[in-house]
Amino acid sequence: xxxxxxxxxYGKYNHENDFSKNKxxxxxxxxxxxxxxxxxxxxFTTIFPGSYKISKDIVRPPHIHLLIKTKNxxxxxxxxxxxxxxxxxxxxxxNTSKYKSLLEVSLTWSKKSLRTGIFNIVI
Ligand SMILES: [Fe+2]
Numbered sequence: 001x002x003x004x005x006x007x008x009x010y011g012k013y014n015h016e017n018d019f020s021k022n023k024x025x026x027x028x029x030x031x032x033x034x035x036x037x038x039x040x041x042x043x044f045t046t047i048f049p050g051s052y053k054i055s056k057d058i059v060r061p062p063h064i065h066l067l068i069k070t071k072n073x074x075x076x077x078x079x080x081x082x083x084x085x086x087x088x089x090x091x092x093x094x095n096t097s098k099y100k101s102l103l104e105v106s107l108t109w110s111k112k113s114l115r116t117g118i119f120n121i122v123i
Contacts, residue, residue, distance in 0.1 A: 004034065
């Protein structure tokens with residue numbers, strides 16, 4: 001099971017604890033629970049998340065949160081980032097992770113004019 005949540009394209013979460021003044025997108029829910037197939041494959045389609053300020057000087061880069069739970073109750077909470085985004089280099093969470101290179105997803109354009117990327121998860 002994978003819970004996925006993210007900010008909208010303006011950097012606003014659809015959550016009561018997001019007190020930012022960033023714009024609400026009433027057409028974007030921002031949360032989804034999915035399950036992988038029997039081989040562990042998963043996919044989802046979403047919008048590109050916006051960045052958001054968490055203090056006067058700190059801006060979080062675009063990222064997507066994931067909480068993965070296995071059938072035998074192992075879990076992992078993580079965030080995926082987008083490779084080469086300029087805000088990544090100053091992000092304190094990404095840059096203190098010993099798995100930084102694994103958390104940055106490279107996006108490529110697909111035939112359907114969508115950007116796609118692969119984020120492998122190992123628990
Ligand atoms: Fe976040």
